Amino acid sequence: MVQAMNKYISTFITIVAGMLFSMSAMAYDGARLWLPAASDANGATVKLEAKGAAAAIAAQELRDSWSGNGTVVLRVKRDKALGEDGYRIIPSGDNLTVTANSGTGLLYGAYHLLRMQSMGKPVDSVITEVPAFDLRVLNHWDNLDGTIERGYAGKSLWKWEELPGKVSPRYKEYARANASVGINGVVLNNVNASSRILSREYIEKVRVLADIFRPYGIKVYLSANFAAPMQLDSLPTADPLDKDVAKWWKKKCDEIYAAIPDFGGFLVKANSEGQPGPCDFGRTHAEGANMMARALRPHGGKVMWRAFVYSPVDADRAKQAYMEFQPLDGKFDDNVIVQIKNGPVDFQPREPFSPLFGAMPSTPQMAELQVTQEYLGHANHVAFLAPMWEEFFGWVKPESLKAIAGVANIGDDENWTGHPLAQANWYAFGRLAWNPALTSGEIVREWLPAGVYGSHDVPADIKSGIEDMMLMSREAVVDYMMPLGLHHLFAFGHHYGPEPWCNPEGARPDWLPSYYHRADSAGIGFDRSPSGSNAIAQYPEPYRSLYASSSTCPDNLLLWFHHLPWDYKMKSGATLWDELCRHYERGCVAVSDMQKSWMKAKPYIAPELYRDVEERLATQARDAIWWKDGCLLYFGEISGMPLPDDVTAPVHTLEQLRAVDLGISNYESPSTSLLNSKR
């Protein structure tokens, strides 16, 4: 017992010493992410009993950075329980053995060891890990011109104009970071896809990236434009039942696989927001998807077909994906996966789950989560998204899904994600894609040591302050942007600031906030109960009943499902208006609390990182007040009700806020937000 304790302590000291050595030498720039530096060579003894590039990388990672005593054996060994990617780590005295069915499994095992080392945790019992999903995919909304739709961390990582001749060292760093959290697929280009990505010229470029990613267990996928046969080769149609069209796709797939034998397949946004698709030719989504799936099938490729559709056929956009896709259940080939956004509208700070999940029992489904903060403050706000995804997995059981996709928040900024703390969202997406049973708390405690603290020995109360800051951050965003189930009050276009009043000429009604908040003198909220759009009928029990009545509907989704009077009595006893005001206030106070946690941690954080986050937090605090003022001034004008006494008065007038123009495109995070922006 005493001996075991001693060993524990000595391992611990070794690990801490290793960390100190590795982190203190260089200034923080965020480039390293949560990974150990390649320069931290301790010369660990690694015995490699496996072939292939992935296994070799596993061995090298441990030689570079593992600081435990004893020998680490990496061994490929048949073990049905582990599947393609799983691994087992077996400690024995000072030595460790990692086994897996593949080199990639060994690589994941190696990163597991380094993760434990970063957390200062000893490996003192057998660890067995098998991922929950076979497909763990990042979706890049990167355009070929280098811009990123909803990208807030600079330009695209992919330097198409340099490829295939010139190769950025960051391609490999990117693959390494993904592998370290278990991501095994990347869609390189925007779902609003240029057909050019399928041209011979671009396939040559994609091949280079695929070659770099392959040793890290990562397959390349491409977003395909459904009209590519017409656009690239002037076919008269893209009708999926047209033989020439089908032939074109078969030939295209042959061409791709000749260059990239393990090409993953296509992601398709069809008949959505102006993109072409099978419905243009009187065909169904299933007919379109299956045609492409058949071209990929001989090569083992897959189609990920997005269910994000909302043609203006019904008064409630939230119902439309279900209405269009549910009837197609059973009509899709088995190498098609229907990719569904977590909520029925569009990545709002809080949505209920999309009722399409579980409603197509004969169709493979996957969830599309958004890692980039399109609707959660871009790269300016701390919004740790694991709690949002944890909430999602509380509704939608991982077992019901075949795969998982995350819309990446990665760009060519030195620190990859713009906001340094947004690295945690990339990390969390990967970790949850591997193991959706992880709690947000577990993930943040895994990430913080390497992601924030570096070599510092941080007191427990400071750590818990920072953990709380991360864990409360998404709810803070909900509170100061859109509490109580409100949604899509965003400024037209850039989705950053509040414009509940916005009403540009000629805009689609379902692109306007008033479509969603429906505020009038009688009250606020979208009636989706049986007396309204009855979107509730799409939900399975127990949710259908729960959401149908305002008395049982949870407060945090109340105005998603109900239009209620301003003086509606909430569970707290307060009026709806007062409660709404208090949520906005709470959101602002929460940001202040987050700032104070960060300030207290100052001595334990690299100065560059500290200052960067400090400044972004100040912007977030200003923005929170901007949101609160914009929404409460606007709704206050409609409700005619006064601010409750415990809510801070506005520091703007509605007139001033109506005049705000951030002047940013959909590819940018605003720099200092309100401080310098006027129409």
Added chain:
Amino acid sequence: MVQAMNKYISTFITIVAGMLFSMSAMAYDGARLWLPAASDANGATVKLEAKGAAAAIAAQELRDSWSGNGTVVLRVKRDKALGEDGYRIIPSGDNLTVTANSGTGLLYGAYHLLRMQSMGKPVDSVITEVPAFDLRVLNHWDNLDGTIERGYAGKSLWKWEELPGKVSPRYKEYARANASVGINGVVLNNVNASSRILSREYIEKVRVLADIFRPYGIKVYLSANFAAPMQLDSLPTADPLDKDVAKWWKKKCDEIYAAIPDFGGFLVKANSEGQPGPCDFGRTHAEGANMMARALRPHGGKVMWRAFVYSPVDADRAKQAYMEFQPLDGKFDDNVIVQIKNGPVDFQPREPFSPLFGAMPSTPQMAELQVTQEYLGHANHVAFLAPMWEEFFGWVKPESLKAIAGVANIGDDENWTGHPLAQANWYAFGRLAWNPALTSGEIVREWLPAGVYGSHDVPADIKSGIEDMMLMSREAVVDYMMPLGLHHLFAFGHHYGPEPWCNPEGARPDWLPSYYHRADSAGIGFDRSPSGSNAIAQYPEPYRSLYASSSTCPDNLLLWFHHLPWDYKMKSGATLWDELCRHYERGCVAVSDMQKSWMKAKPYIAPELYRDVEERLATQARDAIWWKDGCLLYFGEISGMPLPDDVTAPVHTLEQLRAVDLGISNYESPSTSLLNSKR
């Protein structure tokens, strides 16, 4: 008894009906100030038993606006107790008699009646009013080019380029407003005086104004440049002991009095901030003042000689007026009055009284108060100054003063004062100059009915909210700008925003905030105790002893007199740092509370007035946070101490605030302050 009651009620109803009639007809534009509209003719019966223009105006004002029943008799009648300007109002049945020694006295009596009418108060007993000071003077810091130094309500009222030919109707309105609150002198031009005001050309212009003001009992004064003989007529010197110089001033006075027989005299800023003065020629302030006084004496004119001097002879600017002027006690002619700013530095949100008051028993003294909000948020912040002046009269007994001057906040803006609520400061100055025993509460209750409510019948709780808003406003400014005796943390030049860090190249040390706050790692505050500059020694008992020790010095002047450690234990038990932080927080919360009082009063306020003040309050709220953030971030960096948990975190970074440049001159109020301003 019942009959008396009935009469009371009927009078009251008549008055209210009159108000409704008079106020509801026109939209609010602020131009009318607190005065009844000239169009509100009720045809009151007025019997005029006096001659002269002032008495005639008195009668006309009552005929235009008095809505009581019965006859009002205006009668000049010798009555020693009333002095030059006093009056007596005697009710008798439905009739009233006003008596005075002069037409001006009758005019003041008439305005008293209209004031009571505006408040809805019946005249049911004898009223006797005699002003506390014979001289009640507004100082205009208006330049001849139309700019106003520290003016935030547009350009100068005086259109010099139009005079003497063209006469603005506002000259008369201005005189009427002054007379209605008892002001009987105006200095037309800036103390940083252009000699041109004494030229023949300008005397002709001034004469026109004097003619307009005379019927309202107002005398005109001019700020004189001490070097005028050199500048206007190329004399080789302005030495006050030079015979030609003395002759020049005598001639100049003869010339002025030929045009303006009741000319009041000169206001002089000499040897102060670069202005010329007798010290340039080796003479004392007394020798300079007396030379000018002797030129004025034959005509009955006076010299108001400012004691605002601070040559860099001593380490403590706060001591210098006393050091330079106290030894001159008894040396001034009796038609010289030494004009002393209320505090020893310069119109800060809170200063102790200047120790020069009472320290020159053989010299007439007058106080110079500042009505314009140079250091209290310009025309953007609500800062009702009566409480500050009430505080001053708690220290300096009115009986010890010969006269009183206020630096005007009036410009050519339609509403006269920029901030509509700043009209209350003009009003309050006049009322306190007449009767310094009035409380701030009495004054605000006098002013609000005509100044804000108009024709509205306002519920008691709303009224008390607005009264509180006004009464707490100056302390709020102190809290969010410079609590605990801090002073002069202002941005260089425009004195609007915070720049405790400001340090432009080549600036005089005593123009820099660090000269005043003296913050260092050990603590903060200016040690003026015996261990420091010993400015305390200039104070009489009991103040000298009270201020000498930090344990007896009131909290609100603590850092004016003491440099104390950051962890100094305050009377509250908190550390100095925490207390400082909480004052800034309290100031921000106070503005929010003021906003909420205003919002609640919305139904009772003219929409134009409501919106104007609402917007300025939002600016004030933003500015309060700007001040709090700027000061606490800066001092926090020096103290190294963390924000207490009950204080909101900053919404700016110090770097951002250091970069702020409002881009305004000393003649402007910033328009939207922080929203749109960067270096």
